[in-house]
Amino acid sequence: MTVYTVDAGNGLAARIARGLGDKLVIFEKKTFPDGESYVRVAEKPEGAAILVHSLYYPQEKRTMELLMAIDALKGIGADVVVVVVPYMAYARQDKRFLEGEPISIGILLRSIEAAGADALVVVDIHKPSVLEEWLRIPSLNVVPYAEVADYFRDRVEDPVVLAPDKGALERAGKVAERLGAEFDYIVKERDRITGEVRAIAKKLDVKDHDVIIVDDIISTGGTMALAAKHSLENGARRVYAACTHAVMVKGALDRLIAAGIEDVVATDTVPSPVSKITVAPSLVEAVKNVMGEIA
Numbered sequence: 001m002t003v004y005t006v007d008a009g010n011g012l013a014a015r016i017a018r019g020l021g022d023k024l025v026i027f028e029k030k031t032f033p034d035g036e037s038y039v040r041v042a043e044k045p046e047g048a049a050i051l052v053h054s055l056y057y058p059q060e061k062r063t064m065e066l067l068m069a070i071d072a073l074k075g076i077g078a079d080v081v082v083v084v085v086p087y088m089a090y091a092r093q094d095k096r097f098l099e100g101e102p103i104s105i106g107i108l109l110r111s112i113e114a115a116g117a118d119a120l121v122v123v124d125i126h127k128p129s130v131l132e133e134w135l136r137i138p139s140l141n142v143v144p145y146a147e148v149a150d151y152f153r154d155r156v157e158d159p160v161v162l163a164p165d166k167g168a169l170e171r172a173g174k175v176a177e178r179l180g181a182e183f184d185y186i187v188k189e190r191d192r193i194t195g196e197v198r199a200i201a202k203k204l205d206v207k208d209h210d211v212i213i214v215d216d217i218i219s220t221g222g223t224m225a226l227a228a229k230h231s232l233e234n235g236a237r238r239v240y241a242a243c244t245h246a247v248m249v250k251g252a253l254d255r256l257i258a259a260g261i262e263d264v265v266a267t268d269t270v271p272s273p274v275s276k277i278t279v280a281p282s283l284v285e286a287v288k289n290v291m292g293e294i295a
């Protein structure tokens with residue numbers, strides 16, 4: 001196999017290549033004066049091509065690069081292209097919340113398949129069922145429960161793991177299970193029109209515990225900050241924030257620190273100052289598994 005990436009930003013593609021024992025090839029890329037993107041691959045794959053490309057900001061540009069890179073690999077002769085998207089953009093728009101809206105993740109997944117992907121590996125996609133719903137090719141969703149739990153194992157005392165909303169409860173539960181800790185969730189309501197987030201207090205036994213709040217994404221940090229505030233008001237000793245995807249916009253890190261959070265940590269699906277946990281070993285296993293499925 002040969003591992004490809006369109007830009008080797010934070011070393012994740014290189015770590016995956018090293019884990020697989022394969023070569024890493026970096027695409028040539030540029031932007032034309034009118035803003036259009038260009039990518040080119042100069043080396044044919046040895047066996048299957050594994051394309052690693054994360055869809056963080058600027059999402060539209062990176063999405064186009066991904067689609068073009070898949071097509072370029074097929075064009076240069078790759079029989080099999082396994083696409084690894086560590087952060088899948090647009091995953092939160094997974095249904096028509098309001099009449100007249102698109103199902104953005106559906107369009108994106110169908111486009112990846114239409115471009116020529118033979119399998120897709122993603123990390124902690126917002127709603128895993130969209131993979132089966134929109135794809136016919138094999139797919140795998142890697143969730144870094146173990147990585148997050150292991151990061152905190154020697155850093156916390158008497159931990160309690162919280163999900164900032166009910167939807168994130170399974171993730172928090174699995175992290176808690178590995179730490180031998182209790183878990184719970186906080187009730188959050190988001191106004192779909194204004195985007196305003198309200199936290200409704202739920203009785204949590206966090207007093208004198210270290211609290212680890214675990215979510216899939218930190219974007220503005222508003223959700224985590226609310227959850228942290230709630231925990232501190234209820235007597236938590238220290239509060240930590242962990243997420244898979246550190247999207248981190250609009251001063252998120254400052255908002256989190258200002259909310260009293262001790263440490264913020266994320267995986268390396270999106271490059272950021274807090275992306276300290278690598279998902280490379282899990283992605284290596286996922287690529288091997290998915291290759292077994294399409295062999």
Ligand code: R5P
Nearest residue numbers: 215217218219220221222223
């Ligand atoms: C929402 O459904 C997600 O799981 C995250 O909780 C949300 O995207 C976090 O956004 P923010 O950091 O802007 O509150």
